[in-house]
Amino acid sequence: MIIILFFFFLEVQLVPRDEYDLSHKILVLIGESGVGKSNLLSRFTKNEFNHDSRTTIGVEFSTRTVQLNQFTVKAQIWDTAGLERYRAITSAYYRGAVGALLVYDISKHLTYESTERWLKELYEHADPHIVVMLVGNKTDLESLRTVPTDEGRAFAEKKGLMFMETSALDSTNVEAAFNEVLTGESSICKVKDPGSRIQDPGNFLQALAAPVER
Structure with missing residues (x-):
């Protein structure tokens, strides 16, 4: 089945340097088709960029291990695409995610x-404490920019x-x-909108390392 919308599931294993046996966690990378999520994934995991990147079919994944503070983060990143009519199904994958990158194309x-x-x-299906980053991708297309940095930041x-x-x-x-x-x-922004969510990073790594209920 051919898919248009992309979801990336980052299954994270945080382990102290002398231990390699902690539970897995999930991050999701979401956004419209064509915003560059596949290449963000490829750049992060393999330091590669595919100029001929095509719509994902089925499920693909990549892995990378990163050292963050006293933890080793073993990330298994799942790339799953889906037509909009399947969003009700794919949104189920938000459950259990501890973080998300919401990507758009600045052009x-x-x-x-x-x-x-x-x-x-995302907020309807994910944990209420999920940490979210808004990502304006393709800054290499500055001459074609239609979304000002200040607009995205605001x-x-x-x-x-x-x-x-x-x-x-690049x-x-x-x-x-x-x-x-x-x-x-x-650095987390203070929010004036009472209906919005403030990201609190204070104990985020500790939360990542907490065991998952099965």
């Missing part, structure tokens, strides 16, 4: 406009999200984006 304003809908769906501030702009093509901020969501150690 396509419609992909940015859809982020509020993606965020609403939306993130309003919703209590982390915010970063990236380029999978690697700008790709490492930083994944690592900040993994650790939760970002």
